[in-house]
Amino acid sequence: MIEAIKNWKLHVLVLILVIVAEWIGAFSFPIGPGKVVLLPMLYALIMGIFSGPKFLKLANHKDMIDAGSLIGVTLMLLMAKYGTTVGPNIPMILRTSPALILQEFGNLGTVIIGVPVAVYLGLRRETIGAAHSIAREPNVALIGDIYGLDTPEGQGVMGVYICGTVFGTIFFGLMATFTAALGIFHPLALAMASGVGSASMMTASVGALSAMFPEIADKIQALGAASNMLSGLDGVYMSLWMALPMTEWLYRKFYKMKYGTYPSQSAVREG
Amino acid sequence: MKIREVLAVLIIIGIITLVGNFVGANIPMIDAIPGMIFLIAISILGVIFAKVIPVRIPAVAYIVTIGCIVTIPGFPGATIFNNWAQKVNFLALTTPILAYAGISIGKDLGVLKKTGWRILIVSFVVFIGTYIGSTIIAQIVLKFIGEI
Numbered sequence: 001m002i003e004a005i006k007n008w009k010l011h012v013l014v015l016i017l018v019i020v021a022e023w024i025g026a027f028s029f030p031i032g033p034g035k036v037v038l039l040p041m042l043y044a045l046i047m048g049i050f051s052g053p054k055f056l057k058l059a060n061h062k063d064m065i066d067a068g069s070l071i072g073v074t075l076m077l078l079m080a081k082y083g084t085t086v087g088p089n090i091p092m093i094l095r096t097s098p099a100l101i102l103q104e105f106g107n108l109g110t111v112i113i114g115v116p117v118a119v120y121l122g123l124r125r126e127t128i129g130a131a132h133s134i135a136r137e138p139n140v141a142l143i144g145d146i147y148g149l150d151t152p153e154g155q156g157v158m159g160v161y162i163c164g165t166v167f168g169t170i171f172f173g174l175m176a177t178f179t180a181a182l183g184i185f186h187p188l189a190l191a192m193a194s195g196v197g198s199a200s201m202m203t204a205s206v207g208a209l210s211a212m213f214p215e216i217a218d219k220i221q222a223l224g225a226a227s228n229m230l231s232g233l234d235g236v237y238m239s240l241w242m243a244l245p246m247t248e249w250l251y252r253k254f255y256k257m258k259y260g261t262y263p264s265q266s267a268v269r270e271g
Numbered sequence: 272m273k274i275r276e277v278l279a280v281l282i283i284i285g286i287i288t289l290v291g292n293f294v295g296a297n298i299p300m301i302d303a304i305p306g307m308i309f310l311i312a313i314s315i316l317g318v319i320f321a322k323v324i325p326v327r328i329p330a331v332a333y334i335v336t337i338g339c340i341v342t343i344p345g346f347p348g349a350t351i352f353n354n355w356a357q358k359v360n361f362l363a364l365t366t367p368i369l370a371y372a373g374i375s376i377g378k379d380l381g382v383l384k385k386t387g388w389r390i391l392i393v394s395f396v397v398f399i400g401t402y403i404g405s406t407i408i409a410q411i412v413l414k415f416i417g418e419i
Contacts, residue, residue, distance in 0.1 A: 001272065005279050010374070015287050017370040022295030022363070040295055041365040048373015049380075059374050068375035073272075073280040074368045076314035077288065079331045081364055083313065083338015084356035090343050099412035109404020110397050117396045121389045130393045134401045159390030160397055166376055167391075169369060171398055185406050186419040193405035197398070199331075200372065203365050205402075210361065221361055227405075229335060 001073075004066035013058055014067075017047050026211050036177045037211040041204065045169055075199060082225035089222035096188070100227055103192045107133060107238050111246050118156075119254040124263070129156030132247040134197045135164055138236045146244075168197060173204035180212055187213045191220040195227025202228040277318050281311045284367055292363035306355040313338045 004010070021040035028037045048067075051058040059067070086093065093100070114131030123130065129147070133139040140149070140161050147153035172194070180190055187209055194205035206224035210217035255263045285307045289300045317334030324333075340346060342353045413419045 001276050001280070005276060005283070011283050011287070013374070014367055014370040015290060017373075018287055018291040018366050019294055021366050021370070022291045025295060026362075039362060039365075040291070041362065041369040044366045044370040045373040045376075048370045049376050051374055052377025052380075054377065054380070059377065061378070064375050064378045067371045068378070070280055071368070071371055071375060073277055074284050074371055076277075076317065076331060076334055077281060077284060077307075077310050078364045078368060079334040080310040080313040080317070080338045081356060081359065081361060083335040083340075084310075084342045084353065085361070086335070087339040087342030087346075087349070088344060088353055090339070096413060096416070096418050098416055099409045099418070102412050103405040103409035106403075106405025106408050107401055109407075110400040112404075113400040114393060114397045118389075118393045121392060123389055123393065126390070127393075130390060131397060134397055135394075156390070156393075159387070160394045162379055163391055163394035164398070166379055167394070168398070169372070171395065172402070175399065175402055179402070179406065185410050186413060188419055189406050189410035189413055192409040192413075193402050196401045196405050200368070201398075203368075207362055207365055217361075225335065229332075232332075 001069055004069045007063065007066045010059070010063045010066050013051065013063070014048075017044050017051070021047065028211070036174070036181060037208050039173065039204075039207050039211060041207060042170060042173055078203065079199070082221065085218060085221045086225050089219060092219060093222060093226050096192075096223065099189075100192055100223070100230060103189075103227065104230060104234055104238060105242075106193060107196065107235075107243060108246065110134060111243055111250060115247055115250040116254050119251065119258055123156065125152035126156035126159070127251050128244075128247055129153040129158070130160045131156075132243045133157075133235070133239045135160035136198050136235065137161075138232070139239050142236055142239050142244075164197065164201070168201045169204040172197065172201040173208045176205035177208040177212065180209060187216060187220055188223060191223040192227045194220075194224040195229070195231050197231075199228060272318070274315065274318055274322075278311070278315060281314055285311055287367045288359065288363055291366050292360050295363055295366070296360035298358055298360060298363075303358040306357070306359040309352060309355045310338075310359060313341070 021043040026039050118127040118131045129143050135157050140157050143157040194202045202224050209220045292298050292303050293300050314334050318330045320333040321330035342349050
């Protein structure tokens with residue numbers, strides 16, 4: 001990390017990206033009954049991607065590696081801020097805790113629509129890894145443990161993990177803003193759902209919601225952070241005990257439906 | 272991870288954030304400095320806890336917990352801490368993180384090309400499924416307990 005700290009070119013580049021992004025500012029446009037909000041963090045992310053060697057050549061391979069090694073630490077300040085947002089809202093969080101706990105089962109929605117789509121697209125055992133969860137670090141670790149990461153199941157989970165890393169922030173920011181614009185769901189319900197994935201997905205979603213509903217922004221951030229912490233705690237157990245068995249079962253059903261025969265027995269490493 | 276190195280990174284990011292906090296949220300840097308020092312202190316405390324306490328819990332978990340406890344209404348100084356923290360805009364903190372993330376993502380784009388478009392579609396379906404699934408349950412339960 002010492003190398004990355006001394007990479008002043010990288011820090012100056014980030015400073016410039018931040019100034020440009022913040023200078024452009026949040027941009028919103030009406031869509032349907034609500035509005036879609038584009039935030040400086042989204043511009044910073046996109047400009048960051050385009051500064052790489054394939055595009056603008058502002059950052060070289062070493063800068064990319066250095067930037068990656070710093071992300072863990074950069075998240076700390078945000079986590080501290082989340083803590084200070086949760087603290088004053090503890091009474092509200094305790095009041096809403098039944099919703100907070102039960103919405104964790106929303107993860108099973110992944111399986112119900114993910115498996116049919118994956119099988120329909122022609123994926124085989126990759127389906128198990130790809131559609132059993134939102135594929136963050138704990139889920140990748142779990143699939144690695146049960147099937148191994150060099151198996152089709154492992155490739156499935158790694159594929160979704162990488163897509164999540166690359167597109168997760170953009171996707172969650174836009175998904176939150178479009179879903180909120182529909183006007184069907186309460187912002188606090190959307191705030192709780194923001195916590196289902198990684199911290200950066202949650203941040204993108206919560207950020208978009210806060211900009212759309214500034215009067216309850218602190219509640220949105222507190223619930224998003226609380227839900228994200230909870231997902232971090234229960235994610236592995238949810239996958240292991242509920243989502244994976246359900247995925248295996250649904251996979252067999254839909255495989256039969258598509259190919260007319262049950263899949264041959266899976267190559268599970270350890271029972 | 273040496274504590275001195277973490278502190279150095281936090282200070283660099285702190286300064287970048289203070290600049291963004293001024294450009295974007297119009298909060299003068301002087302006003303936001305106590306809040307930033309407070310957030311850096313919480314982070315460092317979290318890193319120290321993770322090092323000292325033998326149970327394997329990641330530093331970020333301690334950081335969120337410490338930040339939460341010291342701002343719970345009634346904790347000594349909670350009001351002052353909360354006022355400091357509020358001077359550092361939440362969105363201003365996210366921008367530098369995603370700038371670093373964006374720069375580093377460049378190297379994953381090649382790997383993604385190999386995994387193919389089908390996984391990409393499944394990924395988006397998975398994200399939507401989880402998000403909407405959780406939202407619907409949260410909405411129903413929040414309605415049921417009369418919170419919304």
